[in-house]
Amino acid sequence: MARIVILGAGVMGTAFSVPLADNGHTVHLVGTHLDGDIIEEIHDTRTHPRLHVRVPDRVQPFTYDRLGEAMVGAELVVMGVNSLGVDWAAERLGPVLPPGLPVLFLTKGLAGDQQQLQILPHVLRAGLPKHLRDTVQLAAVGGPSIAGELAARRHTCVVVSGADRARLDKLANLLRTDYYHVWTHTDLIGVEVCVALKNIYALAVGLVIGLREKEGTTANASAMHNTAAAIFAQGLYETAYLVEQMGGRPQSVFTLPGAGDLYVTCQGGRNSRMGRWLGLGLAYSVAKAQHMSEDTIEGAELALAIGSTVQTMVAAGRLDGARLPLLRTMIEIVCHDASVAMPWDAFFADA
Amino acid sequence: MARIVILGAGVMGTAFSVPLADNGHTVHLVGTHLDGDIIEEIHDTRTHPRLHVRVPDRVQPFTYDRLGEAMVGAELVVMGVNSLGVDWAAERLGPVLPPGLPVLFLTKGLAGDQQQLQILPHVLRAGLPKHLRDTVQLAAVGGPSIAGELAARRHTCVVVSGADRARLDKLANLLRTDYYHVWTHTDLIGVEVCVALKNIYALAVGLVIGLREKEGTTANASAMHNTAAAIFAQGLYETAYLVEQMGGRPQSVFTLPGAGDLYVTCQGGRNSRMGRWLGLGLAYSVAKAQHMSEDTIEGAELALAIGSTVQTMVAAGRLDGARLPLLRTMIEIVCHDASVAMPWDAFFADA
Numbered sequence: 085m086a087r088i089v090i091l092g093a094g095v096m097g098t099a100f101s102v103p104l105a106d107n108g109h110t111v112h113l114v115g116t117h118l119d120g121d122i123i124e125e126i127h128d129t130r131t132h133p134r135l136h137v138r139v140p141d142r143v144q145p146f147t148y149d150r151l152g153e154a155m156v157g158a159e160l161v162v163m164g165v166n167s168l169g170v171d172w173a174a175e176r177l178g179p180v181l182p183p184g185l186p187v188l189f190l191t192k193g194l195a196g197d198q199q200q201l202q203i204l205p206h207v208l209r210a211g212l213p214k215h216l217r218d219t220v221q222l223a224a225v226g227g228p229s230i231a232g233e234l235a236a237r238r239h240t241c242v243v244v245s246g247a248d249r250a251r252l253d254k255l256a257n258l259l260r261t262d263y264y265h266v267w268t269h270t271d272l273i274g275v276e277v278c279v280a281l282k283n284i285y286a287l288a289v290g291l292v293i294g295l296r297e298k299e300g301t302t303a304n305a306s307a308m309h310n311t312a313a314a315i316f317a318q319g320l321y322e323t324a325y326l327v328e329q330m331g332g333r334p335q336s337v338f339t340l341p342g343a344g345d346l347y348v349t350c351q352g353g354r355n356s357r358m359g360r361w362l363g364l365g366l367a368y369s370v371a372k373a374q375h376m377s378e379d380t381i382e383g384a385e386l387a388l389a390i391g392s393t394v395q396t397m398v399a400a401g402r403l404d405g406a407r408l409p410l411l412r413t414m415i416e417i418v419c420h421d422a423s424v425a426m427p428w429d430a431f432f433a434d435a
Numbered sequence: 436m437a438r439i440v441i442l443g444a445g446v447m448g449t450a451f452s453v454p455l456a457d458n459g460h461t462v463h464l465v466g467t468h469l470d471g472d473i474i475e476e477i478h479d480t481r482t483h484p485r486l487h488v489r490v491p492d493r494v495q496p497f498t499y500d501r502l503g504e505a506m507v508g509a510e511l512v513v514m515g516v517n518s519l520g521v522d523w524a525a526e527r528l529g530p531v532l533p534p535g536l537p538v539l540f541l542t543k544g545l546a547g548d549q550q551q552l553q554i555l556p557h558v559l560r561a562g563l564p565k566h567l568r569d570t571v572q573l574a575a576v577g578g579p580s581i582a583g584e585l586a587a588r589r590h591t592c593v594v595v596s597g598a599d600r601a602r603l604d605k606l607a608n609l610l611r612t613d614y615y616h617v618w619t620h621t622d623l624i625g626v627e628v629c630v631a632l633k634n635i636y637a638l639a640v641g642l643v644i645g646l647r648e649k650e651g652t653t654a655n656a657s658a659m660h661n662t663a664a665a666i667f668a669q670g671l672y673e674t675a676y677l678v679e680q681m682g683g684r685p686q687s688v689f690t691l692p693g694a695g696d697l698y699v700t701c702q703g704g705r706n707s708r709m710g711r712w713l714g715l716g717l718a719y720s721v722a723k724a725q726h727m728s729e730d731t732i733e734g735a736e737l738a739l740a741i742g743s744t745v746q747t748m749v750a751a752g753r754l755d756g757a758r759l760p761l762l763r764t765m766i767e768i769v770c771h772d773a774s775v776a777m778p779w780d781a782f783f784a785d786a
Contacts, residue, residue: 135655136654136655136656137653137654137655138654227665227668228660228661228664228665228668229661230657230658230660230661232655232657233657233658233659233660233661233662234661235655235657236653236654236655236657237653238653238657238658238659238661238662239659239661239662239665239777239779240661240662240665241661241665241668241669241779241782241783243783243786265665265779265780265782267782267783267786269786302488302587302588302589303487303488303489303587304486304487304488304583304586304587305487306581306583306584306586306587306589307581307584307589307702308584308589308590309579309581309584309699309702309703310579310580310581310584310585310589310590310591310592310699311584311589311590311591312698312699312702313579313695313696313698313699313702314578314579314590314591314592314616314691314695316694316695316698317578317579317592317689317690317691317693317694317695317698318592320689320690320694321689321690324689334685334689335786337689338668338671338672338675338685338688338689338693338694339668339671339672339783339786340665340668340783342668342689343667343668343671343689343694344664344665344667344668345664347663347664347667347668347698347701348660348661348663348664350698351658351660351663351664352660426590428590428592428616429616431592431616431618432592432594432618432690432691435594435618435620435686435690
């Protein structure tokens with residue numbers, strides 16, 4: 085049995101403690117500076133306020149100022165912060181992370197520095213002290229995992245991805261239960277690109293909910309699943325292009341990290357809810373301020389994080405804009421309050 | 436403007452007449468021997484009994500005994516029969532099909548002859564008189580197209596696939612409207628394998644509806660989208676394997692014919708409804724007889740059509756059974772009334 089630290093007590097970080105606890109590990113769940121209330125509530129009631137499940141007894145809650153204490157004897161650190169918290173996490177982990185320890189990312193996203201796109205494990209590495217950068221073992225979980233379902237022990241299938249197959253197999257063995265099915269592979273970049281982009285393409289699929297409401301009903305009361313499915317397919321096609329451009333493997337696109345995670349993210353949630361407002365005709369800034377001011381909309385966060393970098397790379401010819409019409413449309417919608425208009429004729433270029 | 440014959444007046448054949456009529460073509464909609472009532476109703480009321488839309492005035496209904504008359508001057512035949520009707524169609528078309536005429540398949544399925552799997556356009560070709568076999572121009576539509584939505588002119592994106600790009604472009608130009616978006620490519624086999632298999636994998640995804648009802652609710656009222664999404668991803672992964680084995684191209688898998696069509700087919704319909712009964716624990720034969728005796732369940736039809744051929748090919752080493760655990764599970768469920776048990780550990784072999 086291992087001692088495992090989860091940094092970030094949001095729904096995913098906390099849900100991840102359930103299979104770990106079921107495997108007999110001791111879990112130290114360390115809230116970020118934003119998770120104070122959650123840690124207090126778990127401490128007092130053993131319940132996560134948004135996950136609505138009892139947190140297993142083997143899970144000990146910690147506030148972030150006690151991270152050093154929580155890290156003593158840890159064999160694995162799990163990154164459960166949100167996509168904006170990676171720099172913060174690097175700062176906090178720098179002084180307390182032993183060389184060579186694996187860091188497993190649940191956090192999803194991409195970063196852009198106006199020159200290029202980066203996966204978040206590489207952002208973390210860049211933020212660590214020099215002596216840790218070469219030794220830290222970066223890995224990531226990818227696949228369709230709604231936190232509440234994992235916490236309820238519904239069958240969930242994921243991959244754990246990283247550089248070294250033997251280490252990954254060891255890691256996967258820490259995680260596997262009879263409901264949490266884990267495969268390993270070495271396409272870290274492919275996995276990270278897929279699971280980040282799924283948020284922005286799920287936001288795009290969600291537009292159709294609003295478009296249908298706006299267009300109104302038809303004589304035969306038809307839905308608009310054809311439209312949503314076409315956007316889904318274009319999203320996956322663009323994901324394949326970006327995975328290839330960033331050095332990942334196509335197989336990740338049509339297995340759990342790509343198709344599986346995009347599918348699950350289209351089943352509802354905040355991206356879909358924001359998509360509806362946009363499809364109804366609200367500008368992103370208005371919809372955010374008026375209807376979802378308290379919510380993190382991950383697809384929109386991604387557009388804001390990489391929008392200008394993607395535009396720069398396209399302008400410089402380092403990305404082929406003709407292969408990314410949906411991503412560029414979503415960036416215009418989120419970053420520049422553009423109205424929703426699907427560039428159908430630009431879809432599936434070179435397919 | 437062209438004269439176009441659609442053979443088969445089911446929902447898809449009839450819905451396809453809408454963009455054709457909008458483009459100003461004259462459409463002869465020829466019912467099969469099973470479509471007598473439909474043709475009569477369209478003749479009398481201009482309404483399709485299951486599609487619930489007004490059939491455009493440019494569409495003339497014909498009974499199958501008048502196929503020869505309907506074919507006069509036709510530039511294109513559209514195959515809208517169901518998957519069991521291809522041999523019948525070949526017999527009927529043989530005497531009246533001019534050499535070199537394009538035949539465009541809406542019909543989805545695969546055939547098995549215990550030795551190998553065949554796409555339906557090739558089954559049609561084999562059933563035509565010898566002098567037509569070398570000249571008939573086979574093509575197929577693939578992509579997420581729920582008939583009622585196409586008939587209601589909702590945005591729908593498809594590919595038209597066949598051997599000759601120039602002919603395909605001409606064909607696509609007959610079909611394209613501002614709501615029916617058509618791309619061309621030459622991977623006929625890939626498209627046909629994807630759009631056939633989507634039915635059986637949508638049936639598999641549908642199992643989760645019943646499994647969830649059977650397992651009951653959880654403390655946090657969680658859905659089972661993770662489980663459904665994992666099955667979705669495994670289905671797409673197996674599709675990629677079979678596309679490759681049959682000589683198609685991987686790109687079809689993660690664009691409209693594969694991911695797009697599987698996505699739309701999982702949004703409900705008869706495969707999902709049967710999936711629910713199976714997930715609840717009913718044997719296929721019982722569920723079919725007691726609850727859906729009047730319905731064609733396309734995923735089950737496919738399992739019945741190719742089940743024993745797949746098993747033979749796996750036994751003979753001509754297909755790798757380890758790469759098809761979900762397909763084989765569904766064949767057992769449909770062909771042999773096996774109970775539902777997902778072989779999780781067998782998923783994603785070699786991924």
